[in-house]
Amino acid sequence: MNIIVCIKQVPDTEHLHEVSINPENNTLNRTGIPSIINPFDSNAVEEALRIKEKLGGKVTVITMGPPQAENALRETLAMGADEAILLSDIKLAGSDTLATSVALTRAIEVIGDYDLILFGKQAIDGDTAQVGPEVSELLAIPLITYARRIEILDGKIKVERVLEEGYEVLEAGLPCAVTVTKEINEPRFASMRGILKARKQEILHWNLEKLRLKEEEVGLKGSPTQVIRIFSPPPRPRGEIIEGENTEEKVAGLLAKLKSHRII
Amino acid sequence: MDFELNEEQQLMLEEVKKVCSEKIAPQAEQVEKEGRFPRETLMLLASMDLFGLVIPEEYGGLDMGFLTWSVIAEEISKACATTGLSFGANILCIYPIMAFGNEEQKKKYLTRLAKDSIGAFGLTEPGAGSDAGSVKTQAVKKNGKYYLTGRKIFITNGGEADVYVIIASTDPSRGARGLSAFIVEKDAPGFTIGQHFDKMGFRGLPNVELVLEDCEIPEENLLRREGAGFKVAMETFAAGRIGVGIGALGVAQRALEEAVKYSRERVQFEKPISSFQAVQHLLADMATEIEAARLLLYKAAWLKDQGKPFEKVASMGKYYASRVAMDSTVKAVQIFGGYGYTTDYPVERLMREAKLFEIIEGTSEIQKNIIALKVLKEYK
Numbered sequence A: 001m002n003i004i005v006c007i008k009q010v011p012d013t014e015h016l017h018e019v020s021i022n023p024e025n026n027t028l029n030r031t032g033i034p035s036i037i038n039p040f041d042s043n044a045v046e047e048a049l050r051i052k053e054k055l056g057g058k059v060t061v062i063t064m065g066p067p068q069a070e071n072a073l074r075e076t077l078a079m080g081a082d083e084a085i086l087l088s089d090i091k092l093a094g095s096d097t098l099a100t101s102v103a104l105t106r107a108i109e110v111i112g113d114y115d116l117i118l119f120g121k122q123a124i125d126g127d128t129a130q131v132g133p134e135v136s137e138l139l140a141i142p143l144i145t146y147a148r149r150i151e152i153l154d155g156k157i158k159v160e161r162v163l164e165e166g167y168e169v170l171e172a173g174l175p176c177a178v179t180v181t182k183e184i185n186e187p188r189f190a191s192m193r194g195i196l197k198a199r200k201q202e203i204l205h206w207n208l209e210k211l212r213l214k215e216e217e218v219g220l221k222g223s224p225t226q227v228i229r230i231f232s233p234p235p236r237p238r239g240e241i242i243e244g245e246n247t248e249e250k251v252a253g254l255l256a257k258l259k260s261h262r263i264i
Numbered sequence B: 001m002d003f004e005l006n007e008e009q010q011l012m013l014e015e016v017k018k019v020c021s022e023k024i025a026p027q028a029e030q031v032e033k034e035g036r037f038p039r040e041t042l043m044l045l046a047s048m049d050l051f052g053l054v055i056p057e058e059y060g061g062l063d064m065g066f067l068t069w070s071v072i073a074e075e076i077s078k079a080c081a082t083t084g085l086s087f088g089a090n091i092l093c094i095y096p097i098m099a100f101g102n103e104e105q106k107k108k109y110l111t112r113l114a115k116d117s118i119g120a121f122g123l124t125e126p127g128a129g130s131d132a133g134s135v136k137t138q139a140v141k142k143n144g145k146y147y148l149t150g151r152k153i154f155i156t157n158g159g160e161a162d163v164y165v166i167i168a169s170t171d172p173s174r175g176a177r178g179l180s181a182f183i184v185e186k187d188a189p190g191f192t193i194g195q196h197f198d199k200m201g202f203r204g205l206p207n208v209e210l211v212l213e214d215c216e217i218p219e220e221n222l223l224r225r226e227g228a229g230f231k232v233a234m235e236t237f238a239a240g241r242i243g244v245g246i247g248a249l250g251v252a253q254r255a256l257e258e259a260v261k262y263s264r265e266r267v268q269f270e271k272p273i274s275s276f277q278a279v280q281h282l283l284a285d286m287a288t289e290i291e292a293a294r295l296l297l298y299k300a301a302w303l304k305d306q307g308k309p310f311e312k313v314a315s316m317g318k319y320y321a322s323r324v325a326m327d328s329t330v331k332a333v334q335i336f337g338g339y340g341y342t343t344d345y346p347v348e349r350l351m352r353e354a355k356l357f358e359i360i361e362g363t364s365e366i367q368k369n370i371i372a373l374k375v376l377k378e379y380k
């Protein structure tokens, strides 16, 4: 099994509130905020490692991002991934989900030999949950989203897919793209040996030339999405607590409120 | 001279901090209140290769030395002193085999201890504590086997450990020079666990009586040679003092961090108590003494890693760090006021834990004896 995992480096959740919006150019200001691997992507890496440990093969991790995204890749090497590739080129900057997906797809095509591609269910910053589906579309391979369990049997993949209430079991042929949820596993801590090994391992840097992409296919130019305005949602007003002497009084108060708003 | 951790140490420490905050610290209170041995967290540390930190690579370890071990063990002790001391007691089993074992013994036991076997060291007996040379447990050789008979008490990790190094006498007429060290496996015939000691703190840490009744062990499990036991014990204690000192340091550092946090949050007289100079001075003393203790212990570990004489500085570090742990935890309880005396906050536990470090691995009095002896020789 050759497995490719796409990971994204995101601002640390504990510092997420420090990310500010630059209203001038509608971009996010993340300077000085520590980065982590998108949490769902750690689950994807863990799942890839578990499948490899069971069935053999190779785990390759890719990210598209600035040079410091190397740190995220090195963390996955320390966990046990075999190879890491950083798609980094100034011309990739400003990519929307489509342009990101185009670059990732091309990288996957350059790697060539793959059975399974894993993604997180969504990035905790961009939050669109579009990249996995778009890559599978561009590669024209089956896609299963929101996996909470993956099983590989005789060249096929069986996945439990989380639904609002319960889950469904889906099967697909390989190669296949899967996006994973938190429930699927608990990512391991890196071993010391892994950390020491990862420190010396080479991380491949691929630019547009290596990806055989034209400038206009990616980056700002290759991004049909235009961010018109970006803003923080207004804080939700506090809820109202209906007071009363006893339960009956409170229920009566609630009913009156609902009726007055013509909700019931 | 360079006081900076190298890049490898920093990266390792970062991951250890992560496992400490996510897995080890959250269960510390429970370990204490339920008196539960934290086996899962120890196995988690083992899965991260941390059992083998000082063990040579050829026996499955990482050969990173005692300084790196110290940096990491402080973090573990800070998160959960019980996990830290159990982790530290492994060294008391690893070290004598590393330093005195032959090739066969190292291959057989160090590879296991580097992976996930828990170790223990048994010297103390009802009649032999500070006076370590007065061990009464006897080892008799018959038909290529040794038979050990006697009782060991207070043994850390006892009952949970897979491998024990035990000190016994092969020649009672020679006193301390008649002592020998043996490797004993947990399922050796005639080896059982007796009394569990109920303690002031470290209630999740097993400290038990080992009962040896004609405990049969193969002759090849003798370390070095008959009569080397006292030397094995003294060198093991010397190395172990770095470990115990680091355990104390972790407890002291935790007390400081808890005290700083609380003093900023607690408001009296309309001000956080951290704004009162009397409280600030307590924090300043704690921070200063902790830093000094850390430097002493790091120096001892560094000397050891360089193959230089380290015993004096290790005794200083252990003596000083355990005193600092005691003083700092008392100060922390003071800063917490009445809440500090309740079991709702961790500082009362830290205070109970701190006391142990002044007793084990040679009491503070014994450390001062050792230091004085060295000093009197050094400057004569």
Ligand SMILES: Cc1cc2nc3c(=O)[nH]c(=O)nc-3n(C[C@H](O)[C@H](O)[C@H](O)COP(=O)(O)OP(=O)(O)OC[C@H]3O[C@@H](n4cnc5c(N)ncnc54)[C@H](O)[C@@H]3O)c2cc1C
Pocket: A006, A007, A008, A026, A027, A028, A038, A040, A041, A062, A063, A064, A065, A094, A095, A096, A097, A098, A100, A104, A118, A119, A120, A121, A122, A123, A124, A125, A126, A127, A128, A129, A130, A131, A132, A227, A230
């Ligand atoms: C309104 C808006 C404004 C934005 N503004 C900025 C900005 O100012 N600055 C900026 O840098 N970016 C910005 N982007 C971010 C960028 O366009 C997206 O982050 C990126 O295309 C991925 O989308 P997502 O974060 O929603 O990921 P999702 O589609 O939610 O991610 C799903 C999964 O896809 C994979 N994946 C996602 N991104 C990558 C990647 N880069 N490499 C490898 N795998 C990946 C991961 O497995 C991830 O779990 C913005 C995006 C939006 C929608």
Ligand SMILES: Cc1cc2nc3c(=O)[nH]c(=O)nc-3n(C[C@H](O)[C@H](O)[C@H](O)COP(=O)(O)OP(=O)(O)OC[C@H]3O[C@@H](n4cnc5c(N)ncnc54)[C@H](O)[C@@H]3O)c2cc1C
Pocket: B089, B121, B122, B123, B124, B128, B129, B130, B131, B153, B154, B155, B156, B157, B199, B202, B207, B356, B359, B360, B361, B362, B363, B364, B365, B366, B369
């Ligand atoms: C929780 C715990 C864990 C332990 N773990 C282990 C273990 O894993 N393995 C092991 O072998 N042992 C272990 N011990 C035993 C420990 O090392 C001894 O308790 C310690 O060495 C002191 O011995 P003692 O208790 O017999 O005290 P004693 O030797 O009786 O000392 C009593 C008092 O007399 C003082 N004193 C004694 N001799 C002198 C002297 N010459 N000069 C000045 N003062 C002196 C001491 O400092 C002390 O204050 C453990 C003990 C505890 C409580």
